[in-house]
Amino acid sequence: MKIAIIGCGYVGSAVAQLWSQKGHQLTVTTTTPERVSELQNITPQVVVMKGNDSQAMQDVLQNQEVVLLSVGDRYRTGYKQTYLETAQTLVAALKQTPTVKQIIYTASYSVYGDKNGEWVDENSPVTPSTESGKILHETEEVLLSASTPQQPVCILRLGGIYGPGRELVKIFSRWEGQTRPGSGDDVTNWIHLDDIVGALEFAREKRLQGIYNLVSNVPMISRELLDGLHKYQGLEKIYWDPSTSSTRPFNARVSNQKLRNEGFKLIHPEIKINIGSTI
Template identity: 45%
Template sequence: MRNVAILGCGYVGLRVADNWKQQGLTVTATTTNRDRIPELEAVSDRAMVVRGDNREELAQLLEGQDSLLVSVSTKRRQTYDEAYLQTAKTLVSVLEKVPRLKQVLYTSSCSVYGDFGGDWVEETTPVKPGNPNAAVLAETERVLLEVATADRSICLLRLGGIYGPGREIAKIYRRMAGTTQPGDGSRMSNWVHLDDIAGAIAFAERQGLNGIYNLVDDDVQPTRELVDKVCRTHNLPPVTWDASQAGRSSYNAKVSNEKLKQAGYALIHPKRIV
């Protein structure tokens, strides 16, 4: 029986905890909000209050653990640097104290790729983050990858947009219905269902994957096509695009998921649910 810990149990971490618990792993789930302890206790064997930038709390969490998932997110009035980079640096500073820990999994973002004009990118493509937050995520990746050893794997999963129960794609895009949006809608959309995030994390932990893996579905398409499908499916007024206005995103690429599939992971939702 393996001991696994989750640093940050929000939308993703909560599902992973429940998934791992059902698979028979011994799960420790964490939060920075003591009021959420009962919620975490329902899907884990142990729930703790742990701050990612607190060395003592982090060392206590990792004692006796075989694997760690880092799935943190920004809290109110917290910067990306505080939430992601400082957590990674603190984790690196305590790793030598926990030799049993053999794998660290980290949920990163495909936004680190930046603007490739809609061309394909893969894990070996040099990243060029287009805004300060994406630059912090890229630096966080670098800090974590540097501490991989022959005895400890570091697996970075670059996630596309996250959707699933309570965060349905239709709910995300329906507010655009009947409006005029800047750009021509050609920016590529990369999404992944919550089921596949939990499934791929469990697969990566089980297989001891090391390195970077993109985690997106097969349904890569321009944003305008996805929005049009949402509007048609749900009988909403169509969106108009104004190419005379610049689009807002600094991230535009078709993200390949071939590496993860070649490793043996089969997507639960290869086609997008709208």
């Protein structure tokens, strides 16, 4: 198939490698000219563009069959430009590109907001509690409004990403030795890079349409996760101050049952903190 990856970063590059090995023809984008040679190791078709560039978007989408949207705001140019304007530009360009048979978007579970640690699924109301969460929700709406039987849109709401180079120990090392606000009772949801790659391939193969949560089977309480990383993975101890309120705006147990009901199987269904290797 001809596949375009708009935003070929950590996730995009990992799935691009799989799709390239499977013989698909890839076009990938970056905003950084210095990344072109690195990405050319995966595919010769690398385009430097911003998602809100209508002409560049139309050119990239020409003759494509699948589009993966996997942008991230690493350079802090703002969620509006990175997510919303890219989605709007993509949707406008789709009208001129009938060859596209599916759009997949890597979204975030942060749109659920603070649900007081309750279980949520794809039918639960979204109540994003931050400005960025609201923009992410708007981005989903823009993409879903363009979903048709001919061009189905699949939205995967990812948990926090961990994997090679983004180990949990590394992610939380910035908190080492600190006292964090709250009791640490809030719930976090995670997804390993291997399972994101697996789910993107699964969504492509099954031509999934609609919203699917993409998190591991077992949500983790912050305190238990960090205590485990301290005990088994060498992270310095992190303390909690229950006299203050948690600053985490997301607190929900996210169910992945819908995706599993489709037949998707995770490689890392839960975080095993006490294993020998670094996670």
